[in-house]
Amino acid sequence: MATALNIKRKNIDLPTDILRKLSIMAASAGKSLKKYIEETMIEKANNANITVYENPSPSGDPWFDDPENIAMVMEGIEDMKAGRGREVTSEEIRNMLGQ
Secondary structure, three states, X not given: OOOHHHXXXXXXXXXXXXXXXXXXXXXXXXXXXXXXXXXXXXXXXXXXXXXXXXXOOOOOOHHHHOHHHHHHHHHHHHHHHOOOOOOOOHHHHHXXXXX
16 A cells, blocks of 8 residues: 555546545445545556557557667667757758659
């Protein structure tokens, strides 16, 4: 169980009909509403299966699943930070490609 050293307070807003239902559920469990909500949320969070995807693409583009591609992107970012690169416009790219 959490100790006073690792607890964070958070005010939450719930609809009154939900609070009424939760109050009934808490009373039937012999607990205060606060304790019931806390225990329910802790149990729910502890049982959640959370998967974090490292793919930065909002569409899930599989190109970013290849570690070599990610390494290339990270190398490019480091090059830019170190001043070993420059930004180009889409017009410059079209001109480079002869379009």
